[in-house]
Amino acid sequence: xxxxxxxxxxxxxxxxxxxxxxxxxxxxxxxxxxxxxxxxxxxxxxxxxxxxxxxxxxxxxxxxxxxxxxxxxxxxxxxxxxxxxxxxxxxxxxxxxx
Numbered sequence: 001x002x003x004x005x006x007x008x009x010x011x012x013x014x015x016x017x018x019x020x021x022x023x024x025x026x027x028x029x030x031x032x033x034x035x036x037x038x039x040x041x042x043x044x045x046x047x048x049x050x051x052x053x054x055x056x057x058x059x060x061x062x063x064x065x066x067x068x069x070x071x072x073x074x075x076x077x078x079x080x081x082x083x084x085x086x087x088x089x090x091x092x093x094x095x096x097x098x
Contacts, residue, residue, distance in 0.1 A: 009070065016073040023080060045083035053079020 057075015061067040 009067070012070055013073055016070075016077050020073075020077050020080070023077070023084070027084070043088040045086045045088065046080055047083070049079035049081075049083020049086075050076045051079070053077070053082075 053075035054072055055075070057071035057073070057078070058068055059071070060075070061069070061071015064071075
């Protein structure tokens, strides 16, 4: 079992980096496609998800055995994925309510 944990500590950061690169490439391809079709860019919570994921990843990584670096990288990746999936709703100016 110890060899599995050693492998996970060595391989998981590289897997997280690979998944992060894939997410960025997919977002860039989607942005290029939207520009070609002149679609309005939908806003999402990607940045907020990364921030919260980094915070929770640090806390969980530290609590589970001093894997802070692994927790940060996986937390940011998971936070970005979840935050990118949630679209922001259009906000009104509030002028209609007066």
